[in-house]
Amino acid sequence: MGMTMTQKILAAHAGLDKVEAGQLIEADLDLVLGNDITSPVAIREMEKMKVDGVFDKDKIALVPDHFVPNKDIKSAEHCKCVREFAYRNEITNYFEVGEMGIEHALLPEKGLTVAGDVIIGADSHTCTYGALGAFSTGVGSTDMAAGMATGKAWFKVPGAIRFHITGKPSGWVSGKDVILHIIGKIGVDGALYKSMEFTGEGIRHLSMDDRFTIANMAIEAGGKNGIFPVDDLAIAYMKEHSVKPYTVYEADEDAVYEEEYTVDLGSLRPTVAFPHLPENTKTIDEIKEDIAIDQVVIGSCTNGRLDDLRIAAKVLAGRHVAKGMRCIIIPATQKIYLQAMEEGLLKTFVEAGAVVSTPTCGPCLGGYMGILAEGERCVSTTNRNFVGRMGHVKSEIYLASPAVAAASAVTGKISEPGQL
Numbered sequence: 001m002g003m004t005m006t007q008k009i010l011a012a013h014a015g016l017d018k019v020e021a022g023q024l025i026e027a028d029l030d031l032v033l034g035n036d037i038t039s040p041v042a043i044r045e046m047e048k049m050k051v052d053g054v055f056d057k058d059k060i061a062l063v064p065d066h067f068v069p070n071k072d073i074k075s076a077e078h079c080k081c082v083r084e085f086a087y088r089n090e091i092t093n094y095f096e097v098g099e100m101g102i103e104h105a106l107l108p109e110k111g112l113t114v115a116g117d118v119i120i121g122a123d124s125h126t127c128t129y130g131a132l133g134a135f136s137t138g139v140g141s142t143d144m145a146a147g148m149a150t151g152k153a154w155f156k157v158p159g160a161i162r163f164h165i166t167g168k169p170s171g172w173v174s175g176k177d178v179i180l181h182i183i184g185k186i187g188v189d190g191a192l193y194k195s196m197e198f199t200g201e202g203i204r205h206l207s208m209d210d211r212f213t214i215a216n217m218a219i220e221a222g223g224k225n226g227i228f229p230v231d232d233l234a235i236a237y238m239k240e241h242s243v244k245p246y247t248v249y250e251a252d253e254d255a256v257y258e259e260e261y262t263v264d265l266g267s268l269r270p271t272v273a274f275p276h277l278p279e280n281t282k283t284i285d286e287i288k289e290d291i292a293i294d295q296v297v298i299g300s301c302t303n304g305r306l307d308d309l310r311i312a313a314k315v316l317a318g319r320h321v322a323k324g325m326r327c328i329i330i331p332a333t334q335k336i337y338l339q340a341m342e343e344g345l346l347k348t349f350v351e352a353g354a355v356v357s358t359p360t361c362g363p364c365l366g367g368y369m370g371i372l373a374e375g376e377r378c379v380s381t382t383n384r385n386f387v388g389r390m391g392h393v394k395s396e397i398y399l400a401s402p403a404v405a406a407a408s409a410v411t412g413k414i415s416e417p418g419q420l
Contacts, residue, residue, distance in 0.1 A: 002252025101333025111242025
């Protein structure tokens with residue numbers, strides 16, 4: 001029996017000719033990631049180990065992004081802990097406010113993630129880098145500590161589910177709609193500890209930003225990781241952003257997949273996940289009632305990239321957000337912020353009555369910059385809509401694409417952009 005992409009990457013990093021699902025291995029790491037919430041825990045665990053420094057100062061990335069710029073004293077203390085650790089260990093890839101961004105948008109932009117890498121991060125959405133053909137997955141802070149100390153991690157080799165992508169998406173359908181469709185189909189535990197492997201000719205119609213979005217939300221289906229084949233578009237992205245060598249792995253023809261699904265992009269419609277799980281999806285056509293909303297958030301590691309902002313600006317141009325509506329737009333990195341400024345997107349947002357924030361995770365996890373009160377509803381381009389995720393336990397979050405979010409900001413209710 002052959003191996004999947006993920007299995008080939010893990011075998012190579014474990015120094016083995018072959019691995020199979022369920023096998024326990026120890027693999028070398030190409031990158032270990034932490035943020036301002038998870039890193040302090042890992043740093044304290046490293047101190048307990050009494051190790052002398054980190055395994056490789058160039059293969060650790062520390063990105064304060066969840067509560068920054070510091071929202072309170074506790075977050076300031078967390079960032080101080082990370083900052084001092086980074087300076088003490090001469091961490092190359094420590095990104096302070098002013099050069100930072102939301103970690104899962106920043107690292108590919110900085111060229112730190114490439115095809116064939118094995119990457120762990122103390123953040124569940126570390127699976128984002130599978131868009132470039134890397135094996136990347138979220139871990140706990142203790143595993144992060146062990147990774148920073150040793151450069152290795154234990155894995156149980158995951159089985160795989162193949163998603164065969166066909167067709168070409170119609171207008172206003174994006175990567176967010178693709179992954180919400182998949183999660184709605186298989187459920188939030190439908191890929192539990194499985195590698196979600198995307199194949200098919202339809203992938204060529206998905207931009208890199210679409211692929212980052214899809215891989216980012218693999219965890220919302222329970223996946224261990226999501227991974228795309230390395231095509232010309234992925235190679236062009238890596239050549240533009242990185243000087244790191246990359247390795248292309250391809251699944252064997254006789255690779256074993258526990259399940260297989262076909263996703264026809266041409267048949268998809270804009271999709272919304274209703275409270276309180278990402279699997280609770282409806283297409284825009286299935287929403288018959290008016291669902292009034294109080295707030296829109298466009299941003300996050302899922303949908304704060306330049307394509308996302310361009311789509312939102314296309315919808316908002318010449319329009320104004322509804323009276324009483326709060327529309328918060330957060331570019332995912334400083335570079336994206338600057339590009340959006342140069343293209344006039346920020347002007348469009350401000351003229352439409354939205355506010356634009358410095359890069360931060362902020363409202364996605366109920367941190368700040370958009371906390372919901374009791375009874376309030378938000379359409380958000382983020383990745384989770386659990387009870388109390390963005391504020392009060394009696395608030396509601398509707399997950400959607402930037403296009404649907406922007407259209408909803410204009411009308412004050414969940415809306416299709418094509419009908420404005």
